[in-house]
Amino acid sequence: MLSLLSLRRRIEAGALTPEGAVALAREAIAAREPEVAAVVSLAPNPVVPVHGPLAGIAVGVKDVIDTADLPTQLGSSIYDGWQPKTDAAAVARLRRLGAVPLAKTTTTPFAFLDPTATRNPRAPGRTPGGSSAGSAAAVAAGMLPLALGTQTGGSVIRPAAYCGVVGVKPSFRLLPTLGVKCFSWTLDTLGIFTASVPDAAHALALMSGRPAIDLPAGAPAAPRIGLLIPDFCDPAEADALEALGRAARAAEAAGAVVRDAALPSAVTAAFAEHGTIQDFEAAQALAWEYDNRRDALPPLLKAHLAAAQGIEPAAYDAARRITHAARRSLKAVFGAEAFDVILTLSAPGHAPEGYASTGDSRFNRLWTLMGVPCVNVPMPGGGPPLGVQIIAAFGDDGRALAAAHFLERALA
Amino acid sequence: MLSLLSLRRRIEAGALTPEGAVALAREAIAAREPEVAAVVSLAPNPVVPVHGPLAGIAVGVKDVIDTADLPTQLGSSIYDGWQPKTDAAAVARLRRLGAVPLAKTTTTPFAFLDPTATRNPRAPGRTPGGSSAGSAAAVAAGMLPLALGTQTGGSVIRPAAYCGVVGVKPSFRLLPTLGVKCFSWTLDTLGIFTASVPDAAHALALMSGRPAIDLPAGAPAAPRIGLLIPDFCDPAEADALEALGRAARAAEAAGAVVRDAALPSAVTAAFAEHGTIQDFEAAQALAWEYDNRRDALPPLLKAHLAAAQGIEPAAYDAARRITHAARRSLKAVFGAEAFDVILTLSAPGHAPEGYASTGDSRFNRLWTLMGVPCVNVPMPGGGPPLGVQIIAAFGDDGRALAAAHFLERALA
Incomplete structure (x- = not known):
């Protein structure tokens, strides 16, 4: 995969130009796109800024997010060729940072459940998930170092888990949804896909203008982890539960305190x-x-x-x-006397076989509704990808990413 | 002015067709527009539905609100001729109800403070206010029975007060802002202008799909009113304070309990x-x-x-x-042990003379931030209009309108 931080380090060292970094993405797209089908349209000849903390970073933009220089077609024939007037606020921000919105990536129509033609680069014959199918698949295929998605149910964390990439659904409205086709204004959350947790933390810190979200220097501190096996919906598959157990043991072996967590009934009621x-x-x-x-x-x-x-x-x-009562009750799960983060399932199992379904969001919807930050951490190993999910309190995106980084290293 | 309910009664009685009702608005626009300059564009030949609870009601749509059949130009040359793909959600809803979005109405550029060319039909030589200048002026001039505006600071209540019409800023997100150009997603609130409080209550009940917002049959019950003279900002002008006192005395004479209200410091801090x-x-x-x-x-x-x-x-x-703490503290002001509504100023005084300024929103901004429903009730009398403001608890739009109706009758 293309690592955002690796590219930036090479650019800062003078070993790569921003233009060259974008060319790497363009070449990877040319090589992998025929098989993956993650891209709807490509900026033919974009200006590549020389300056800016994300100069040289080619970005995939889910095709429900407005771009002033490329059509935004929502995965629907209704929007064939539709050219918005402006960039979405998040895209304008990326341009200010020096990034290049290079590709519009596939989305299920209107970010709902009807599948795309996108293929899972890590699991042949299986769905890449949805609705942010193209963004997850493009990062997984090494085509792009950063891609934008949106989550209303499980549309960032689920495809990230299925495709074996890092996905972050930040706190509600940490990233603005202006210029994103709305499905539900209470739930729609802009998120990102990257190759690693440090890549994601760096991108999110810059995109949100909040440096404290980036990882602190040095080895990550050991978090207090609440291990949550949801009992408020159908259980997960054995493989996913086994992976969750493996992640918990790896975190514990690396020094984390891991205890079983339970949610207040006011939370599960939501x-x-x-x-x-x-x-x-x-x-x-x-x-x-x-x-x-x-x-x-x-x-x-x-x-x-x-x-x-x-x-x-x-x-x-x-x-x-x-929902309002649940959000207030959830605060007690985190904090000084409790857990730094929750560790739980990202999805019920591997990506389902075939392309008729984009999979199931039952381990994502509650967290989207709570507005709390969620990170998918891919599990190492062969076969179709599995991921686990780190969740922190509302507004504690930096803590979620630091714990996800701790886990990523513990698993490596 | 054109009364929505009067038009609907005539249509239901068979004395007027929906087509005829829309023609009345079109004729009024033709007669008054050269002097008022409230209209940006007119639907040339709209379909007039025969059925629906708002059939025959011509609506003005502030030109920051998307319409699929008319350009949406935001009062800015940047958007000259810009044609959105879809109707804003509120416009789509109006069409379902049988209404005809007939005119796009003037807005200050991007709904901020730079003035429009619109004139105040009730106060020659004075601003109509802003940012929803055209919607307020068009209703005041008898051109339309219903118009949409938006309020981020005081952009519905202020022009309603200056132009002598009823303006309603409902509870935050009671009406969806999808398809409305965003200025501030925490504050932007879709509102309406009408000739009378019953007109506004009927329209808002239908637009929100909440029949309980409409006025109950019979004479309105006497509310418990908290009279609030804000001390958290510069004081109002003498004329406005005199009008507020007059409104309070009229309400009391009609049977309302009126007591002085004070805001918790956590509210004024916001x-x-x-x-x-x-x-x-x-x-x-x-x-x-x-x-x-x-x-x-x-x-x-x-x-x-x-x-x-x-x-x-x-x-x-x-x-x-x-702000979050203030919203929680504000709840104590309303409720069983306290007031049904607050009665306070809509604006610091008459509309300012000239057209360089759209006036001052200092008596509106706190309420927009609190997300609570606000109604401007025009004061009777000659000279440039003055209005007073009725405010209820979040989600209590029906109570705000019932109290505003009580006051409107007490003043008549």
């Missing part, structure tokens, strides 16, 4: 509310498409939106109150 | 934080324009954005924490 909030808002977010271009909507989304029309405001309001 | 939150977010929301089209930005906005670049994330985070 698990069932995710769909009500998401769908009530999606019915509004996609009202124009539903009313004017319904026949062009893909089948899973069309059926889902049809059902969503019937959600009553009162049900939505109740779901928001339960 | 007053100073509005600008930090707004500007930190605006710098991101308008990053593309600032980086790529800076010379085309109007002077007040350009200077403001230049200063906003320097706001540190830490200052923003601190402002959010203070």
Whole structure:
């Protein structure tokens, strides 16, 4: 894979120019794209800034995120050739940092569940996951050192786990969603994919303008880890549970304190509310498409939106109150007397075989609803990838990344 | 003015067709627009639905709100002729209800402070206020029975007060802001202008899908009113304070309990934080324009954005924490043991003379930050209009409108 920090070190040492670094990505795309199908469009001749902390970093931009120089087509024929006026706020920020938004990457239509044509570079015959399929697959295939995704259910952490890359869903609204096609304004969260945790921490610190999010120098401190095996939904597959146990033992062997964690009932009560909030808002977010271009909507989304029309405001309001209470209760799980982070499953198992489904988000939806930072740490080993998930308190993105880095090293 | 409910009653009685009702608005626009300059563009030949609870209602849409059939130009040359792909969610909803988005109405550029060319139909030689200048002026001039605006500081309540119409800034996100050009995602609130409080309550109940927001049948119950003269900012002008006293006495004479209200210090502490939150977010929301089209930005906005670049994330985070604490403290002001609503100033005085300024939002910004529903009730009488403001607890939009209706009748 292309490491963001490795590229930057070579550029700073004078061993590589920013132009040359972007050319590496372009060459990798040319080599791997026919097989992976992760790219929707490529900037033909972008200006490559010479200065800036991300100069030379080619970025993949999920095709629900507006770009002023490339169409934004949402994975849907309804948006064929659609050219937004401006860059999304996060894309404008990347350009200021010197990065080059080089490719628009595939997305399931409107970031819902209808699959893409993208293939999993690490698991032939299996889905790359969704909805941020192209961004995860492009990083996994070594085509790009950084890619943007969005998560409303499990659309960053799930494809990261399936493709064996680092994925970060930051705290809600740490990265602005302006210029991102909305599915649910309470849930939509902009996230990133990279080859390693240090790459992700560096990118997120720069993108958010918060240097404290970057990893501290030196070996990472041993975190207090709460090991969570969710009991609020269907259990995981044996392979995934075994991997989680392996990750916990590796962390413990490296010096972490690992104890079993349990969630307050007020938190698990919110698990069932995710769909009500998401769908009530999606019915509004996609009202124009539903009313004017319904026949062009893909089948899973069309059926889902049809059902969503019937959600009553009162049900939505109740779901928001339960969510609000859950967010307050979750604070007790973290903090001085409790855990630094939670270690849990990123997905129920390996990426499902075939391409009909993008997999299952049941180990992601609650955390998206809570707005807390989540990091997928890929497990080493052969075969289709598995990942585990590190979660911290709201606003504690730096702590989540530091613990993920600790685990990444412990597993190496 | 054109009353939404009067038009609907005539349509339901068969005395007017929806087509005829829209024609009335079109004729009024033709007659008044040369003098008022509230309209940016007009739908040339819109389909007028025959069915739907708002069939026949012509709507003005502030030109920062996307429409699929008319350009959305944000009051800025940067967006000359810009045609969005879709309707904003609120516009799609209005179409479902049978309404006709007939006119795009003027906005200050990007809904900030640089003035429009719109004139105040009720106060010659004075600003109509901003940023929702065209929507307020068009309703005041009898051109439209309903118009959409947005408020980030005081951009609905202030122009409503200056133009002598009812303005409602609902609870935060009661109406979706999808498809509305963002200035500050924490603050931007979609609101409406109408000729009367019953018109506003009916429209808001339909637009939000919450029938309980509409006024109950019969005479409105007498509310418990907290009379608030803000002491957290510069005082109001004598005329405005006199009008507020007059409103309080009229409410009391009609049976309301009116007592002096004071705000907890945790609430008034948030007053100073509005600008930090707004500007930190605006710098991101308008990053593309600032980086790529800076010379085309109007002077007040350009200077403001230049200063906003320097706001540190830490200052923003601190402002959010203070705001969060204020919202919790504000709950104690309302409720069973306290007030149903607050009655306070809508603006510091009459609309300022001339057109260099759109007036002052200091009596609006705190309430926008709190996310609570606000209604401007116009004061009767000659001369340039004055208004007073009714405010209720978050989510209590129906109570705010019922109290505003009580006051409107008491003043009549």
